[in-house]
Amino acid sequence: MTILYYVPRLLLTLVALITIIAPYIADYNTTHVFNPTWPGHARFHNGQTMSLGVYLGSMTLWKTWSSTSEQDRLWTATVIAAAYYITQGSAYYYPGATAWDPPQDFGVPYVHLYVVVPMLALVGTAHGLEQWRVVGKAGGKEKGG
Template identity: 70%
Template sequence: MATPASKDMTFYTPRLLLTLVSLVTAIAPYIADFNTTHVYNPLWPGHARFHNGQTMSMGAYLGLLTLYKTWVSSSNAVDDHLATPCVVGAAYYVTQASAYYYPGATAWDPPQSFGVGPVHLFVVVPMLSLVGVAFGMERWRVGRQGRGRGKGKAA
C-alpha cells in the first residue's frame, strides 16, 4: 500500500523532470547563441540571424508552454482540448514574428530585395488569424452545444 509521501513523489517526480526539460529548452539556446558566435557574429548575414532568432524564440515558447502545461491544469477538458492545438499550431508563426526583433536580423539577404518590410508577416498574420478563427468557432460550437443540452428536458 502506498504511503501519502510516495503518492506525492509519484505526482511530483514527472512534473519535476518536465520542469527541468522546460527550463533547459527555454534558456539553453540563449546561453549558446546570444553571443559573438551566433547573434553578434559579424560574418553572419541578417537572414541567418533571423532564423537563429526564430530558433531561440521557439525554444523559449516551447519551454514555457511545457512548464505551463506541466503545472497548470484546466478544470475544463473542452477548453484544454481547444487551447492546446491552437497554442501549438501558432508556435511557428509567433516565433517567426519575434525573429525580427533580434539584433541584425533581416527578412532577406542580398541579392534578394523586396520593397516591403517584414514580408514574413504576410504569412504570419493570416496564419495566426486562422488559428484565432478556428479557436473562436470551436468555442462557439461547444458553447452552443452546452446550452442546447438542457432544452427539452422535463423540470
C-alpha cells in the same frame, strides 16, 4: 499525493527550463547573434529558433502545472498551432536580423508578416469557432455537430 505525482512534473519542468535557457547560452553571443560575419537573414532564423525555445518551454511549463478542463484540448491545439508563426514574427526584434539577404530583395521590409498574420488569423478563427461550438454544446445546444 505521492512522489510519483510530482516526479513527472518536475522532470518536464527541468526540460522546459533547459529549452528556454539553453538556446540563449549557446547562441546569444559573438558566435551567432553578434557574429559580424553572419548575414541578417541568418540572424532572423537564429532569433526565431531562440524564441521558439522560449515559447515551447513556456508552453510545457503551462501544460505541466495547469489543471485540465473541458476546453484544455482547444487551448493546447491553439497555442501549438500558433507557435511557429509567433516566433517567426518575433525574429525581427533580434539584433541585425533582416527578412532576406542579398541578392534577394522582396521590396517589403517585413515580408514574413504576409504569412504570419494570415496564419495567426486562421488559428484565431479556428479557436473562436471551436469555442463557440463547445460553449453551445455545454449549454445543452449542439452547434454544428
